[in-house]
Amino acid sequence: MPSADPADWAAPTSTGPVDATVVLPGSKSLTNRYLVIAALAQDPSRLRRPLRSRDTELMAGALRTLGVRVDDLDGDDWLITPSAFVGGGTVDCGLAGNVMRFVPPIAGLARGPVRFDGDEHARVRPMAPILDALRALGVTIEEGASSLPFRVAGVGRVRGGDVTIDASASSQFVSGLLLAGARYDEGVTVLHDGKTLPSLPHIEMTVETLRDAGVIVDDSQVHTWRVEPGEVGALDVVVEPDLSNSAQFLAAALVTGGRIHVPGWPQWTTQGGDAMRDILDIMGADVHLDRTGLTVTGTGSINGLDIDLSGSSELTPVVAALCALADGPSIIRGVAHIRGHETDRIAALARELNGLGSDVTETEDGLRIRPRPLRGGRFHTYADHRMVMAGAVLGLAVPGVLVENPATVAKTLPTFTRLWSDMLAGSPR
Structure with a gap:
């Protein structure tokens, strides 16, 4: 067991399939x-x-x-x-x-x-x-x-x-x-x-x-957008659940062979996080969307994949964690721009996954991940909320993962660790 900083979070390891409903805050x-x-x-x-x-x-x-x-x-x-x-x-x-x-x-x-x-x-x-x-x-x-x-x-x-x-x-x-x-x-x-x-x-x-x-917006030409001058109307809107913040919870169903239900998942949305449905389907999950929300059920295996995440790059850390736990190699492409996010996410993911025993190579625009048996260790997060979530996913299957600075999730999901614990306890929240 690695030495722990008092601020580290011992990512819980699953003792069996999860079975929970996770209610997400707004996008x-x-x-x-x-x-x-x-x-x-x-x-x-x-x-x-x-x-x-x-x-x-x-x-x-x-x-x-x-x-x-x-x-x-x-x-x-x-x-x-x-x-x-x-x-x-x-x-x-x-x-x-x-x-x-x-x-x-x-x-x-x-x-x-x-x-x-x-x-x-x-x-x-x-x-x-x-x-x-x-x-x-x-x-x-x-x-x-x-x-x-x-x-x-x-x-x-x-x-x-x-x-x-x-x-x-x-x-x-x-x-x-x-x-x-x-x-x-x-x-x-x-x-x-x-x-x-x-x-x-x-x-x-x-x-x-x-x-x-x-507001009048013309987006009929590729890579060109025209906004007409004029008044902006007032809004009275209900904010959709944050689909990107669902990624780690849905991933838990795949990792543990369990079931996660997210109520309120929209039938149509502009959120890039909606891509998680197709990603999990490719990686081996049973994915079902109906009027009650989205349900993901693990099937006992995790497939590797070759995927372009340019349209939903915020999912990269959690998807990379899944790839490190998969049955075969994976390639993540199209995410060169995430080097300029909260941290250089490509370099950070390669460094931290390799630190736990994986075989990860940086490419110009992504990662090549060859799964290897993983071991516990300190998972540095670089003040990046998505890295915390990736560490949590790894911890489900790998005992002894210590996630650095979990408080950084306050950036987008302040209740993350509580929701994670509730999910593992199987209590809807």
């Missing part, structure tokens, strides 16, 4: 998009069952810094009351990509400067494409040329117009411009010109949420 991606749209709207909006996590609280705090009221209502709902955007404050981005890339386009509409900063690692996350795009649209960016910290010198309006960017490092560069575009004088037309655009479902999510608010 982080949708919650943050709805918050931004509500801040840009003409009238107050209500978000029902939003995710309450570090990333969404940082987004709410960022909007409050700009003069927007975000009030708590009964049942954990949020009431967002828009107003003229003000400058003079500092936005704490934490490690939230949504905040550092969605809020600067709004700050250009503020009257006065708005400073942006965040956690230490946030200062090395890619920002140049969206900052350069804002400059091209008429926004003055001071202090930081291509990364945090920087200051947006808002003058109360943004010219807007056409802009070409390379969004191959993050689809959030496109989404951030589209979300604010309706409030720009000329709207905005965004053309992606670069390598493969990752996480396209997240841009589709942005487009659909804008349309929900009455």
Whole structure:
């Protein structure tokens, strides 16, 4: 047994097949998009069952810094009351990509400067494409040329117009411009010109949420999006469950040969996490979706796979953990951009899986994983919530896995360890 840091979490090992219902909180991606749209709207909006996590609280705090009221209502709902955007404050981005890339386009509409900063690692996350795009649209960016910290010198309006960017490092560069575009004088037309655009479902999510608010978006041309200038309508929406945060729970059914049911799984969604259904089917699970939700049942084996996860790259850590436990080799492709996420996830996964005895090789855009007998050990997480979840999956089958800094899951799922324990106890929560 490795020596433990007091902050480590001994990932529980399954003693038999799991059989549980797991109720997930709202989607982080949708919650943050709805918050931004509500801040840009003409009238107050209500978000029902939003995710309450570090990333969404940082987004709410960022909007409050700009003069927007975000009030708590009964049942954990949020009431967002828009107003003229003000400058003079500092936005704490934490490690939230949504905040550092969605809020600067709004700050250009503020009257006065708005400073942006965040956690230490946030200062090395890619920002140049969206900052350069804002400059091209008429926004003055001071202090930081291509990364945090920087200051947006808002003058109360943004010219807007056409802009070409390379969004191959993050689809959030496109989404951030589209979300604010309706409030720009000329709207905005965004053309992606670069390598493969990752996480396209997240841009589709942005487009659909804008349309929900009455914004006119033309996405008929490949890699080109046009947002017409105009009013943004108020919202009254129930936030879908976070499907990406389901990945580790559904994976538990496959690892233990058990059954997991997630109620409220949408029949149609723009969430990239919905890809987990097909992934688990390929890897050997019995997957069933009906009006009550999604049910995944393990069959006693885990198949290796060769898969492009470019559209749902946030699933990579949990899928990689499953691959390390599989019966045969796997290849994960199309995720080069996750080197710029909370950590370099490709390097981190290779290092930590190899540390437990697997045989993992980094490729230019992913991982080659050849399963080997695994042993316990310390699983470093690099302040990355998805790494914690991958470690938990491994721990189900490998005694003695110590997961570093489990508290980092507060970024997207603060109740994760409790939900995990409840799942193993078989108690719906």
